[in-house]
Amino acid sequence: MTKPLLDIRDLCVDYVTPHGPVRAVDRVSLEVKPGEILGIAGESGSGKTTLAQALLRILPPPAVISGGEVWFEGSDILALDEPELRAMRWRRMSMVFQSAMDALNPVVTIGEQIVDTLRAHGGSTPRSARARAGELLETVGIPRDRIDGYAHQLSGGMRQRVGIALALALEPALIILDEPITALDVIVEREILEQIRVLQRRLGFAVLFITHDLARMLQVSDRVAVFYAARLAEVAPAAALRRAPRHPYTQGLLRAFPTVHPGGEEPESIPGSPPSLRNPPPGCRFHPRCDRAVDKCRELTPELRPLGAGHFGACHLAE
Amino acid sequence: MRYLIRRLGFYLLAAWAALTLNFFLPRLMPGDPATALFARFRGRLGPEAMQALRETFGLTEASLVSQYLTYLGSVFRGDLGISIAYFPSPVADVIGTGLVWTIFLAGTALVVSFTIGTLLGIVAAWWRRGWVDNVLPSSLVFLGAFPYFWLAMVALYILGFSLGWFPLGHAYGDDLTPGFTAVFLADVVRHAALPVGTVVLATLGGWLLSMRNTMIAVLGSDYVNLARAKGLQPSRVVLRYAARNALLPSVTGFGMALGFVLGGSLLTEIVFSYPGEGYLLVQAVRNQDFPLMQGIFLVITLAVLGANWLVDLVYLWLDPRTRDSVS
Ligand SMILES: Nc1ncnc2c1ncn2[C@@H]1O[C@H](COP(=O)(O)OP(=O)(O)OP(=O)(O)O)[C@@H](O)[C@H]1O
Ligand SMILES: [Mg+2]
Numbered sequence: 102m103t104k105p106l107l108d109i110r111d112l113c114v115d116y117v118t119p120h121g122p123v124r125a126v127d128r129v130s131l132e133v134k135p136g137e138i139l140g141i142a143g144e145s146g147s148g149k150t151t152l153a154q155a156l157l158r159i160l161p162p163p164a165v166i167s168g169g170e171v172w173f174e175g176s177d178i179l180a181l182d183e184p185e186l187r188a189m190r191w192r193r194m195s196m197v198f199q200s201a202m203d204a205l206n207p208v209v210t211i212g213e214q215i216v217d218t219l220r221a222h223g224g225s226t227p228r229s230a231r232a233r234a235g236e237l238l239e240t241v242g243i244p245r246d247r248i249d250g251y252a253h254q255l256s257g258g259m260r261q262r263v264g265i266a267l268a269l270a271l272e273p274a275l276i277i278l279d280e281p282i283t284a285l286d287v288i289v290e291r292e293i294l295e296q297i298r299v300l301q302r303r304l305g306f307a308v309l310f311i312t313h314d315l316a317r318m319l320q321v322s323d324r325v326a327v328f329y330a331a332r333l334a335e336v337a338p339a340a341a342l343r344r345a346p347r348h349p350y351t352q353g354l355l356r357a358f359p360t361v362h363p364g365g366e367e368p369e370s371i372p373g374s375p376p377s378l379r380n381p382p383p384g385c386r387f388h389p390r391c392d393r394a395v396d397k398c399r400e401l402t403p404e405l406r407p408l409g410a411g412h413f414g415a416c417h418l419a420e
Numbered sequence: 421m422r423y424l425i426r427r428l429g430f431y432l433l434a435a436w437a438a439l440t441l442n443f444f445l446p447r448l449m450p451g452d453p454a455t456a457l458f459a460r461f462r463g464r465l466g467p468e469a470m471q472a473l474r475e476t477f478g479l480t481e482a483s484l485v486s487q488y489l490t491y492l493g494s495v496f497r498g499d500l501g502i503s504i505a506y507f508p509s510p511v512a513d514v515i516g517t518g519l520v521w522t523i524f525l526a527g528t529a530l531v532v533s534f535t536i537g538t539l540l541g542i543v544a545a546w547w548r549r550g551w552v553d554n555v556l557p558s559s560l561v562f563l564g565a566f567p568y569f570w571l572a573m574v575a576l577y578i579l580g581f582s583l584g585w586f587p588l589g590h591a592y593g594d595d596l597t598p599g600f601t602a603v604f605l606a607d608v609v610r611h612a613a614l615p616v617g618t619v620v621l622a623t624l625g626g627w628l629l630s631m632r633n634t635m636i637a638v639l640g641s642d643y644v645n646l647a648r649a650k651g652l653q654p655s656r657v658v659l660r661y662a663a664r665n666a667l668l669p670s671v672t673g674f675g676m677a678l679g680f681v682l683g684g685s686l687l688t689e690i691v692f693s694y695p696g697e698g699y700l701l702v703q704a705v706r707n708q709d710f711p712l713m714q715g716i717f718l719v720i721t722l723a724v725l726g727a728n729w730l731v732d733l734v735y736l737w738l739d740p741r742t743r744d745s746v747s
Binding site: 154157159161183186187188189190191192195196198200203204205206207208209217218221222251253254267 | 650
């Protein structure tokens, strides 16, 4: 078995609020292998962005990492000091932010924002960095002459591409894509996903692909992790998850996306809404919405356990 | 570009309106202004002064239109009439000397206060809840809450009168002749220290708080977080990404303050007997020197307009979004 590129062990992240801590990532353990596309699915507010930001150690206050380890290329990211972090950031792990609209500095040219990244990690002259920035823009389908333009002169889709160009700049081993397509229309979305896949095949980086569009994710990812209320509900190879989801929540999600089963039954959303993380239900967090819940589900927290080849689930009822 | 020209057109229009108002105001005084003024000064002013006054207001027998045109013509030639308080100096000359001192005094105070306040605001926001952030904003706001007049008097009394560290007034010692000599310039700085210092102290808190608060909001933005994620040096994240954006509202404030430099330093100049525009204005009022008053009001109005135009320019340069939305 290949050594994982990224190994998250029992990671916990809390938002420290005046009313007590809110745990947005709760004992999450995950692996990403080199060159793999791992999808992370989950409803809004389930902690996906929080997890991604924890990996780069860019969590904004009041978030604090309150436990666990994050092993990445042989070192525990949680133990790195600032200079070590700066060297790791972007050179080894980069990220495309969820809100392309706000992720670019409005008063600095796009070119400069790519160039400063290249130059911060050394080894390039202003001239070569600029040439490389133009190249990167072209790679993602943006005309080179936009290099001296500003973010507000670009459409949402183009800004998203600039974000991707930026993430590719230093050819890192892992790129986190935080809902790279949610703000886009279907055609642009497909184009961008296609582009990411082509680039990924060519450059061989691993991808952590975050979205709440499970259908799209299953098309793109090798493996999928399903989040529910700050915890992992199920982790499995994409094909296995599509064929035989084991967690009732995953099953519900799949029924909610008709594209997964073409010509299949009507989409059917899961009744109820996700719990508040401030005051989550005891036992299995999904039990209030689960039609198969039994007493045990209400009392005992199900641990993530192996359910078959590379398949893990956190459900008392799954065999 | 079109935008700039349009703005320039607007300012020219405003300037013209100010000039016209300046022309009509004395004519709106109840009764005949000429008679009223002449009556007031009879016995105190010589016939040349009377003549000067008459010419200043264009209070001749000519029609209103030709009076107006004469007035506009002389304003464009920089001829604002003859001052009564400083007879027989032309108003333009009197204002000119005052202008230099005011611009020096208030301009220095503004630039120093803005620069230090903004830098401290950046520091306070970056090391949030550090000692700068804990101590400075509240104590400076506390200081700023005192009436400026009182603050200046106390400073003058303690540092100038009791301790004798600073001169009590004027722009330079009476025994010196103005010139670009080291001795003279050093004396000017010594005389400006207290007035500039008190203004800076009174206004620093505002700049600090404004920058600090915008900066805190900007530091929470996605683009600053992305800058951090990119592994940039902290100095670059703070200056190029955060401060560069947080500066924009402060620049607007700076422009407004710049416009009020001429009118706003009145109190400072009174307390420190500083021979600037505000001091002149007081003299003008005391001596009922209407030509001088009119001239000062005109200069203040034009200064506000000019400062606004300057801010337009700076803003275009600082914020690319305005560049596009207007071209
Ligand atoms: N500053 C904060 N203070 C308290 N709680 C917060 C704060 N920021 C986020 N949270 C909580 O953390 C949880 C996870 O947020 P996160 O942004 O990681 O969700 P997400 O899965 O990325 O959602 P989305 O799909 O909407 O992007 C949310 O339930 C939210 O309520
Ligand atoms: Mg998110």
